[in-house]
Amino acid sequence: MPLTRRHLLHTAATSLAATALPSWAAETKSPLRCGQIGTGHAHAAGKMEAMRKLTNLWEVVGLAAEANDAGETAADAQKAPYAGLKLMPEADLLASPDLKVIAVETRIENSCATALRCLQAGKHIHLDKPGALEHAEFKTMRQLAEQRGLTVQMGYMLRYNPAFELLFQAVQEGWLGEITEIDAAMGKLADKSTRGQIGKLAGGGMFELACHVMDAVVTLLGRPQSVQSFSTPTQKDGVQDNQLAVLAYPRATATIRCNHADPFGGPRRRFNVTGTEGTFEIVPLESGKVNLSLTRARGSYKKGTQTIQLTVPKGRYDREFMDLAQVVRGEKALAWDATHDITVHETVLKAAGVRKEA
Structure with a gap:
């Protein structure tokens, strides 16, 4: 097994242990500001629920509709777990002060282009699977994140x-x-x-x-x-x-x-x-x-x-966002590059x- 594969396996095998934040962390660190674009992905509601539940780690500042949205996001915003969130244009969400992370939960055909705009705005992203319809588009987006030192956490639960x-x-x-x-x-x-x-x-x-x-x-x-x-x-x-x-x-x-x-x-x-x-x-x-x-x-x-x-x-996606918080804070590296x-x-x-x- 090549060294890189051993390193990946070792990092992946220990990632859950590393996500258990010490009790003092919740007291001394401010939550990271995040937002979500789109509600069209099958996992969108669950991802929002996880972020809003982990209040010691995340502060959700708003929800934006995806491109060519026909009003679905506005309708979803009235339902749990989006109720009470500010519905805002994508540009306004990306311009929110100190915003660190965007969860891209659009339909698959819009996901990669949306992720690329988030990266160009300097944001880390959680990108739900499988990420793009076209491989060239996905590869370009993923390499740009690496070049800019930004995290892309794929939503492989x-x-x-x-x-x-x-x-x-x-x-x-x-x-x-x-x-x-x-x-x-x-x-x-x-x-x-x-x-x-x-x-x-x-x-x-x-x-x-x-x-x-x-x-x-x-x-x-x-x-x-x-x-x-x-x-x-x-x-x-x-x-x-x-x-x-x-x-x-x-x-x-x-x-x-x-x-x-x-x-x-x-x-x-x-x-x-x-x-x-x-x-x-x-x-x-x-x-x-x-x-x-x-x-x-x-x-x-x-x-x-x-x-x-x-x-x-019980929270299907909680561990993803616990891990992502530590990665964004610079406390660990994401196992999957x-x-x-x-x-x-x-x-x-x-x-x-x-x-x-x-």
């Missing part, structure tokens, strides 16, 4: 899930030996509205949803040598609702399924890593439940198979059949 933190630790410390395979699935039974949304995307569900597990695969194994994509639609409406991607590495393969026609998609969501000395299975994906098998004892875990139930925070994010975006597009192998 599994990074901060305790089961994935333990997985990153297990791989970084060699518990599983050499990884030989990863098997992941992230499906759901899509309603008519969801089918309409993913039907508008060239990459379908693999692009919009399975990017979460793709980020974890790249965290563990890096850039694949090749990517094969398969799409087998279940209906005649043209929606790519049943997809498979196979990622090839020098000594491993990773298979990722995204099935939006699965009535039991939620409970079946999984992430399974197999190595020469052990297996680490997370199922269901966000449950904190881990099935760990080891050829010999590792740390506090015994040889053989055991089931571990980790405590998952521009090279990683660019690789993930390119790999997602290939897995979704949008971008072809060179």
Whole structure:
């Protein structure tokens, strides 16, 4: 494993421990000023709820509509968790005194251009997944942030899930030996509205949803040598609702399924890593439940198979914004850099059949 991959895994594995602020921090540090652009992303309301809840870390100064908004943001602003926030033009939000961070929660087609404007205004950003429709646009934006010393935290929530933190630790410390395979699935039974949304995307569900597990695969194994994509639609409406991607590495393969026609998609969501000395299975994906098998004892875990139930925070996105606050304050580095994010975006597009192998 290259040094850079070891460093990423080590930093990712320790990120949750680093997010637990000491009690004195809330007393001696003023909250960081932040805002949000757009409410069109599926995670937008949850991200706003997390920021407003963490009052010792964040002060939300306002909400701005995304480009070409048809009044959706104004309507959403009357609902929880936006109620009481100032609705303002994007330019006014970006010009707010001492504003440090913008959460970009627009529709995917507007997300990268919005993020670029925020960076040009000197703001750190939380950018929800998958970040852009076009790879060149994403790469340009992400490299600009790196050049200017600004943070781009991608909204891949599994990074901060305790089961994935333990997985990153297990791989970084060699518990599983050499990884030989990863098997992941992230499906759901899509309603008519969801089918309409993913039907508008060239990459379908693999692009919009399975990017979460793709980020974890790249965290563990890096850039694949090749990517094969398969799409087998279940209906005649043209929606790519049943997809498979196979990622090839020098000594491993990773298979990722995204099935939006699965009535039991939620409970079946999984992430399974197999190595020469052990297996680490997370199922269901966000449950904190881990099935760990080891050829010999590792740390506090015994040889053989055991089931571990980790405590998952109630706030799905709280850890993201706890981590981001420390990064913006200069107390730590974000584990995932521009090279990683660019690789993930390119790999997602290939897995979704949008971008072809060179």
